[in-house]
Amino acid sequence: MNKLSGHHHISMLTKNGKRNSDFYTKVLGLRRVKKTVNQDSPSMYHLFYGDLTGAAGTELSFFEMPVAGRTVRGTNAITRIGLLVPSYESLEYWKKRFELLDVEHSEITTYAGKEALFFEDHEGLRMVLLNHNGQETPTGWKAWEDSKVLTEHRILGMGTVEITVRYLSRTVDLLKELFNYTVVTEDDKEAILQSIEGETLGEIVVKEQEGPSEKPGRGSIHHLALRVDTVEELHKWDALIKERGLVSSGVVDRYYFQSLYFRDRNGILFEMATDGPGFTVDSKIEDLGKGLDLPPFLEGRRAEIEAILEPLD
Incomplete structure (x- = not known):
């Protein structure tokens, strides 16, 4: 109860779902594991990418907003996503791949104490590949064998996430005191927590x-979801968040998982989400991400929703 199990997923904004799908499947080699809609605004796609099943901790998700303008970078935002790769040789492979595919990237360097390769997607979303150095990954993470990336260099899942804030202690203290994150390093301008x-x-x-x-605009990060094992734990966290004087959405049924949402005192939006039931609740593993999947409460509006959405494939 006192410890979270890592990241669950992270959600961004994209202007064009088709170009987004092309980049994350064809360039990064991830699997599109769910093609659904924003449950609060079903006229827009909600696309999920990850491993074979989109296991918690591997999921990158995007809301398609065709009217999205340019992101004006600043503070009080989630500003970078780390993705784990198996080895230093993987970083070399990805550097060559990015050169070949004309993806904006850095030289191999270091970030948060790890060997790293910075890059941006076609909309300026800032990411960094991190050498996981052969360490074990969660048993639930399973490789997608149809990836366009060589097996030994595939992206494993999410790693370090960067948050930039105006008042450091407001976010750091929340992570330390409420969620019991361990401080790795901390000074007046930066902290690393796990x-x-x-x-x-x-x-x-x-x-x-x-x-x-x-x-925020295209290529900006909307929220970070933290991983909670069960809905019972989610209700307990909901009470603790409110006791701290923060406003919580309360537990929301997202069909594929249960969630709650809150902002810290810098305005950073966090979600907490359960592992299950997962994306196979309404799809066979081999069919994930192919058709438009809708939660039961939207199924009666399928014809209306499909008429609005532009086909991706």
Whole structure:
């Protein structure tokens, strides 16, 4: 109860679902595991990418917003996503791949104490590949064998997530005191924290930066979801969040998982989400991400929703 199991998923904004799907499946070699809609605004796609089944901790999700403008970078935002790869040789492979496919990227360097390769997607979303150095991954993470990336260099799942804030202590204290994150390093301008000590898959870097808040647009990060094992634990966290004086959405049934949402005192939006039932609740593993899947409460509106959405494939 006192410890979270790492990251669950992270959600971003994209202007064009088709181009987004092409980049994350054809360039990054991830599997599109769910093609569904934003349950609060079903006129827009909600696309999920990850491993074979979209296991918790591997999921990158995108809301398609055709009217999305340019992101104006600033503070009080989630600003970078770390993705784990197996080895240093994997970083070399990805550097060559990015050169071949004309993806914006850095030289191999270091980030949060790990060998790293920075890159951006076609909409300027900031990411970094991190050498997982042969460490074990969760048993629930399973490779998608139809990936376009060589088996030994495939992206494993989420690693370090970076959050940039105006007031460092507001976010750091929340992670330490409420969610019992372990502090790896901390100074006046930056802290590295882990939900599972020694594990990058639950790591958050918090950086302090003055200035105006980020103006979200295409390629911006909407929220980070933290992994909770059961809905019973989710209800307990809901009570603790409210006791701390923060506003919570309460538990929301997202069909594929149960969630709650809250903002910290810097305005960072967090979700907490359960592992199950997962994306196979309404699809066979071999069919994941192919057709448009809708939660039961939207199924009666399928014809209306499909008429609005532009086909992706």
